[in-house]
Amino acid sequence: MMASKKGMSALQISRMIDLPYKTAWFLCHRIRESLRDTSLPPIGGANKVVEADETYVGGKAKNRAFKEPAPKKSVLSLVERGGHVRSFHVANVTAKTVKPIIAKNVELASMLMTDESTIYPKIGEKFANHGTVNHSASEYVRLGGYLHTNTIENFFSIFKRGIIGSFHHVSEAHLHRYLGEILTASISRFAGANRNFPKGSKSAASAGQARPSSELFTHAPLTRTGTTDSERSMT
Numbered sequence: 001m002m003a004s005k006k007g008m009s010a011l012q013i014s015r016m017i018d019l020p021y022k023t024a025w026f027l028c029h030r031i032r033e034s035l036r037d038t039s040l041p042p043i044g045g046a047n048k049v050v051e052a053d054e055t056y057v058g059g060k061a062k063n064r065a066f067k068e069p070a071p072k073k074s075v076l077s078l079v080e081r082g083g084h085v086r087s088f089h090v091a092n093v094t095a096k097t098v099k100p101i102i103a104k105n106v107e108l109a110s111m112l113m114t115d116e117s118t119i120y121p122k123i124g125e126k127f128a129n130h131g132t133v134n135h136s137a138s139e140y141v142r143l144g145g146y147l148h149t150n151t152i153e154n155f156f157s158i159f160k161r162g163i164i165g166s167f168h169h170v171s172e173a174h175l176h177r178y179l180g181e182i183l184t185a186s187i188s189r190f191a192g193a194n195r196n197f198p199k200g201s202k203s204a205a206s207a208g209q210a211r212p213s214s215e216l217f218t219h220a221p222l223t224r225t226g227t228t229d230s231e232r233s234m235t
Contacts, residue, residue: 001031007162007181032177043084044110046128051079051113051152052102052120054093057163057175073172075159075179078105079152087159087179089172095119115149158182 001008014024044050058072076098077087086105090097098119103126106112112127114120116134124130131147133139141148159182163170170178 001028001181004166005182006158007166007178009166009168012166029174029177032174032181035180036176040086042105042107043078043080043086044107046107046109047111048107048109049081049111049113050106051081051149052098052106053077053115053149053152053156054090054098054117055156055160057160057170073175075175076101077152077155078102079155080110081151085155087176089176089179093119095122099123113147113149 001013008028010025010028011021013028014021017024019027054074054076056072056074058069060069063069074090074093075087076090076093077085079085088101090101095118099122102112102123106127108126109128111129111131112120112124113131113133114124116132116136120130120132124132131142133142133147133149140150159179162178162182167178
């Protein structure tokens with residue numbers, strides 16, 4: 001599973017290990033669940049850049065013949081240039097829901113990088129600096145390539161390709177587990193990429209230092225009340 005950066009379906013695992021699909025499905029979710037770690041310290045720090053953005057998971061109405069698809073699920077991700085990636089399934093994307101997540105998981109000494117969304121300006125005031133790019137005006141990079149959110153967009157691209165090409169459908173009950181698989185499979189790709197720090201900064205010198213894999217990723221599920229049938233089958 002970890003050898004494929006876009007994830008691997010339970011059906012493929014079933015064929016490879018010659019076990020029933022239900023057995024492979026249960027095994028895959030146990031592996032994904034084992035990757036969860038919500039006790040890691042905040043990412044970022046002095047002279048480090050953390051990109052924040054959100055994406056939405058779900059089908060498109062134009063692909064449905066008779067009825068509307070279920071509402072899309074929101075995912076908030078944080079990427080520290082040079083290594084750390086964290087993703088969170090959130091009920092909705094508002095300043096009220098996003099602010100405590102960013103405050104808990106990003107050091108205030110960091111440079112926060114976002115798009116032009118109106119939920120971020122107030123949040124960015126608490127950090128050492130807040131840079132933005134205006135995607136609605138076709139602006140994606142500024143200041144010689146320093147201001148951008150391309151790192152996090154790359155992660156979303158891999159995640160979406162995993163859903164479209166490998167999983168095809170993920171339920172809300174298990175979305176955080178699929179996020180964990182993609183995070184783990186792709187973390188080494190981000191650990192050495194996009195070290196766009198000013199020359200001479202401490203981060204430029206330390207970006208290539210190796211970190212234990214357990215410190216490089218984490219993700220958190222959406223808090224829900226009650227238990228779904230699929231979750232009861234996991235216990």
